[in-house]
Amino acid sequence: MADAIQAAPAPHSTPTTWAGRFFDSDVWASFKRSKLTMVAAFLTALFMASAILAGLLSPQDPFDPAQLELMNSRLPPIWDAEGQMPFVLGTDEQGRDIFSAILYGLRISLAVGILGVALSATLGITLGLVAGYLGGTVDAIIMRIADVQLTFPAILIALLVDGVVKAVLGGQLDEVTTLSVLVFSIGLSFWVQYARTVRGSVMVEKNKDYIAAARLIGLPTPVIMFRHVLPNVLGPVLVIATINLALAVITEATLSFLGTGMPETMPSLGTLIRIGNNYLFSGEWWIVAFPGIALAVLVLAINLLGDWLRDALNPKLR
Amino acid sequence: MFAFVIRRALQAIGVLLAVGIISFAMFRFAGDPVNQIVSLDTPAAEREQVRRSLGLDDPVPVQFARYLSRAVQGEFGVSYQFRQPVSDLLAERMPATLELAFCATLFAIGFGVLMGVYSGLKRDSFLAKVFQTISLIGISLPTFLIGILLIYLFSVILGWLPSFGRGDTVRLGWWSTGLLTTSGLKALIMPSITLGLFQMTLIMRIVRAEMLEVLRTDYIKFARARGLSTRAIHFGHALKNTLVPVITIVGLQFGSVIAFAIITETVFQWPGMGLLFVQAVQNVDIPIMAAYLMLVALIFVLINLAVDILYTIVDPRLRTSIRQPA
Numbered sequence A: 001m002a003d004a005i006q007a008a009p010a011p012h013s014t015p016t017t018w019a020g021r022f023f024d025s026d027v028w029a030s031f032k033r034s035k036l037t038m039v040a041a042f043l044t045a046l047f048m049a050s051a052i053l054a055g056l057l058s059p060q061d062p063f064d065p066a067q068l069e070l071m072n073s074r075l076p077p078i079w080d081a082e083g084q085m086p087f088v089l090g091t092d093e094q095g096r097d098i099f100s101a102i103l104y105g106l107r108i109s110l111a112v113g114i115l116g117v118a119l120s121a122t123l124g125i126t127l128g129l130v131a132g133y134l135g136g137t138v139d140a141i142i143m144r145i146a147d148v149q150l151t152f153p154a155i156l157i158a159l160l161v162d163g164v165v166k167a168v169l170g171g172q173l174d175e176v177t178t179l180s181v182l183v184f185s186i187g188l189s190f191w192v193q194y195a196r197t198v199r200g201s202v203m204v205e206k207n208k209d210y211i212a213a214a215r216l217i218g219l220p221t222p223v224i225m226f227r228h229v230l231p232n233v234l235g236p237v238l239v240i241a242t243i244n245l246a247l248a249v250i251t252e253a254t255l256s257f258l259g260t261g262m263p264e265t266m267p268s269l270g271t272l273i274r275i276g277n278n279y280l281f282s283g284e285w286w287i288v289a290f291p292g293i294a295l296a297v298l299v300l301a302i303n304l305l306g307d308w309l310r311d312a313l314n315p316k317l318r
Numbered sequence B: 001m002f003a004f005v006i007r008r009a010l011q012a013i014g015v016l017l018a019v020g021i022i023s024f025a026m027f028r029f030a031g032d033p034v035n036q037i038v039s040l041d042t043p044a045a046e047r048e049q050v051r052r053s054l055g056l057d058d059p060v061p062v063q064f065a066r067y068l069s070r071a072v073q074g075e076f077g078v079s080y081q082f083r084q085p086v087s088d089l090l091a092e093r094m095p096a097t098l099e100l101a102f103c104a105t106l107f108a109i110g111f112g113v114l115m116g117v118y119s120g121l122k123r124d125s126f127l128a129k130v131f132q133t134i135s136l137i138g139i140s141l142p143t144f145l146i147g148i149l150l151i152y153l154f155s156v157i158l159g160w161l162p163s164f165g166r167g168d169t170v171r172l173g174w175w176s177t178g179l180l181t182t183s184g185l186k187a188l189i190m191p192s193i194t195l196g197l198f199q200m201t202l203i204m205r206i207v208r209a210e211m212l213e214v215l216r217t218d219y220i221k222f223a224r225a226r227g228l229s230t231r232a233i234h235f236g237h238a239l240k241n242t243l244v245p246v247i248t249i250v251g252l253q254f255g256s257v258i259a260f261a262i263i264t265e266t267v268f269q270w271p272g273m274g275l276l277f278v279q280a281v282q283n284v285d286i287p288i289m290a291a292y293l294m295l296v297a298l299i300f301v302l303i304n305l306a307v308d309i310l311y312t313i314v315d316p317r318l319r320t321s322i323r324q325p326a
Helices: A002-007 A018-024 A026-033 A035-052 A098-134 A136-150 A154-169 A175-189 A191-205 A209-216 A221-233 A235-257 A269-277 A286-313 B002-029 B033-037 B044-053 B060-072 B086-121 B126-140 B143-157 B182-214 B218-225 B230-267 B273-282 B286-314 B316-323
Strands: B170-172 B175-177
Touching: A026 A035, A026 A286, A035 A098, A035 A286, A098 A136, A098 A175, A098 A191, A098 A221, A098 A235, A098 A269, A098 A286, A136 A191, A136 B002, A154 A175, A154 A235, A154 B002, A154 B230, A154 B273, A154 B286, A175 A191, A175 A235, A191 A221, A191 A235, A209 A221, A221 A235, A235 A269, A235 A286, A235 B143, A235 B230, A269 A286, A269 B143, A286 B126, A286 B143, B002 B060, B002 B286, B086 B126, B086 B175, B086 B182, B086 B230, B086 B273, B086 B286, B126 B182, B143 B182, B143 B230, B182 B230, B218 B230, B230 B273, B230 B286, B273 B286
Parallel strands: none
Antiparallel strands: B170 B175
């Protein structure tokens, strides 16, 4: 593909470095054209950065009991007359700073989302590759499982997996195990889309000449599958992964909101919303509102980015 | 067409069998059923006796066959939390969920079609842009946030609507309905909107796209040339043809509505099957989880089958294409 572009008579010289090629690409051009996409990308980057730098940015560690003062509980945001520095967005029942809690929660939400997407993508790509390349019975079995799973909404699968894994592990789980269970259940509920897409592309790709050539020189099947076919079917996967990141974040938040996700000792955005929901009627709206806004903006930004990427990588729409 | 229906029915049975296996595996292997019955200090011999009396020492295929035949008769064992038969619990909660799903679907169809037609006909108007924004929100906001937002607006600030429960219900035989009392109807409003919003945006987008497409076709131009009134063209000719995909979506999505009711029911503490299921997941109550999975699978499969059959009846083109060998 890259060779074909370079061989074609270009209107200007094609840069050879990786970064140069990127800034010269159609994708970058379409990015520069869309203001909304730039805002979405900025917001996503901002969220990622604040999640990584949560320890530096937040005025307190909201989950270190030594730093909490009951005197500071239920303070409204700073613009309210009763607001106090440094609690910009107010505090909750236990005197935790909402802003700090959001930063730490964002870290958990994004970590579960990204790991969940990584797991489902790995699973889906591998199964799709195997199904598409080998065909026959293997293909039939994998795709029938995919069909059955596709009948149910992902959130239901995630809830079921979550419940079953907890039943198998038994007893009270610590925070890291809970996080892994969440990643596992999200990974298991979203693999189908990757598998179907990859399988479709593999079936086209495997009849091309370069694969025949690779077979002819006697390369083993796994090498052909992963070194030759795989790189050529990854384009659409990127789009699915971006859109699924938003879905995975929502799924994690939903599970945590339903009380089957992250515990209150290590809350994600969903857990924060669940806690805040209990104070809605006593007038402390900020405990639920700010984590809710953070979640909504994060999801919206990632969604917009995914939509743009889908259009930018799809030559039919240009 | 008959062969098509048979093939579909066989596929449906295949799906149900697969779900049955998963459900059985959960029931049998995730957590030992014996432990749920005996106490911690029960001697091993007695445990063995309980095990045998439950038939847990039979070969696994025999156990599976027994599990399936019981499930077909509506028996799913006893809930660990409530010590009541799961079938009774589900039957008690089912009317609440079905009424909620029904009202949510009605809301989605009503507003979705109206907004879709409007933004299809006047796509550059201000109101059409407002509808587009609403649909973007409906798709990207998590369901539970929409529910919380509605509760805050209409229960906390305005105090118009109840924030939880079904209100007063009336019993009609074994079916308890909230549709016949004022408080029951009031309690239905917010959960229905929360649950139906996603479907509404879906329907709105489809109707809008279909309207735009249909309005360009020759038969609409011909209808205009015949001098028919705009209203007759839009609603008599154009809208009718946009409704086939709407019927499909509504049908296929009804199962999702029931599954997504899990979230809505938790936000509004709606005493339906979804809330029961969430509590089961929280408390690792496997019999309820297994039964809920089977029930939802059955509903999904029946709906898909019904939509497939309806489709061949509604759309004659499909019938001929099925009759011809592919």
